[in-house]
Amino acid sequence: MNTDNRYPVTASMFMLREITHRQEQVKRGYQLLRRKAEALRIRGRQAAAELASTQAILGHTLREAYISLAAIKFTNGETNALVLENIGQAQIRVQRISENISGVATVSLQAVEDSTVGDVFRYAGLGAGGHRTGEAKKAFKEAIHILVKFASLRNTCILLDEALRTTFRKINGIEKVIMPKLRNTEVYILMEMDEREREDFHRLKMVKAKKIQNQAIAKLRPEPRGGDSGDSSVSNGPSSSRIRSLDCLTSILYPCTAPIANSTESEGDVKPTCYSHHWDDDDLLF
Structure with a gap:
């Protein structure tokens, strides 16, 4: 105007x-x-x-x-x-x-x-x-x-x-x-x-979505367990699967734009390693 x-x-x-x-x-x-x-x-x-x-x-x-x-x-x-x-x-x-x-x-x-x-x-x-x-x-x-x-x-x-x-x-x-x-x-x-009301509403939606994502990631993180070294081989199976699920969720929530750092070959397949993006809640408060 x-x-x-x-x-x-x-x-x-x-x-x-x-x-x-x-x-x-x-x-x-x-x-x-x-x-x-x-x-x-x-x-x-x-x-x-x-x-x-x-x-x-x-x-x-x-x-x-x-x-x-x-x-x-x-x-x-x-x-x-x-x-x-x-x-x-x-x-x-x-x-x-x-x-x-x-x-x-x-x-x-x-x-x-x-x-x-x-x-x-x-x-x-x-x-x-x-x-x-x-x-x-x-x-x-x-x-x-x-x-x-x-x-x-x-x-x-x-x-x-x-x-x-x-x-x-x-x-x-x-x-x-x-x-x-x-x-x-x-x-x-x-x-x-x-306009300010719409901006506040959008900001609150983004903050709520970020909190939901953080809660979902926190549930998939491995829980620390105490015990002997002999039991560590038994517990490696579930924790490794949780880690793979966490990497998969991270790759979906935060698509990788960085170049591939290294690769591991397992039975002829190449799996790229992607660095996860670390964002805070304050980054969304624009």
């Missing part, structure tokens, strides 16, 4: 449990990110729809306000100097309201009228055109409220769009990089553990 597409870990039960636990955490985080992206998408669509409707209303309101301002100029003449001389405190203030949309901090703007500040233009148009002046003031106040709402919605749409892009980038990273690496790492650990 390619090591570039998995984490460099050792194949053990501890690492298998660790990778499994990490996969569960990644899946939980992936599901939470998907829910967050869905909530941000729904809220972004609502904000975009409100922004489009507010933009249409804003254009109509500004057009009506500037028409009323042109009517005042036609009735009362130029009033810019009067307005600039009587500038005081603002009657409409902007209030910041913090919102949390699925973990994304946004700021909502709201226009609030300050009742403590007096209207410096309450007597404007008293001589002529007072009705048109009141209508212009009302139109521009409404335009300011809509402008603040438009700015708030536009800021919310920008923040939600950026947060949605970041969330989808994280989702794609988890789905395309992290989760495949974790799956490949788990498969690698399982394969290595299965």
Whole structure:
């Protein structure tokens, strides 16, 4: 398996449990990110729809306000100097309201009228055109409220769009990089553990076979007997037959690959002498 597409870990039960636990955490985080992206998408669509409707209303309101301002100029003449001389405190203030949309901090703007500040233009148009002046003031106040709402919605749409892009980038990273690496790492650990189990099973089989062979050879070995020299000729028959049986078993269990050392001729037959191979149990533990 390619090591570039998995984490460099050792194949053990501890690492298998660790990778499994990490996969569960990644899946939980992936599901939470998907829910967050869905909530941000729904809220972004609502904000975009409100922004489009507010933009249409804003254009109509500004057009009506500037028409009323042109009517005042036609009735009362130029009033810019009067307005600039009587500038005081603002009657409409902007209030910041913090919102949390699925973990994304946004700021909502709201226009609030300050009742403590007096209207410096309450007597404007008293001589002529007072009705048109009141209508212009009302139109521009409404335009300011809509402008603040438009700015708030536009800021919310920008923040939600950026947060949605970041969330989808994280989702794609988890789905395309992290989760495949974790799956490949788990498969690698399982394969290595299965291979080790097969090797251990084969090693145990070889050791058991070696022990059985050693026990069979030990049973065929001649047993030492004490006695006089006169009885040695009687006991040579069975012991020689046991030795020949032992040589025969050795030649079957350990086939000879060494060259023939010497030969003995008996009634015209040539019998090669084969050196037995001496293997230990440790040689099979590979």
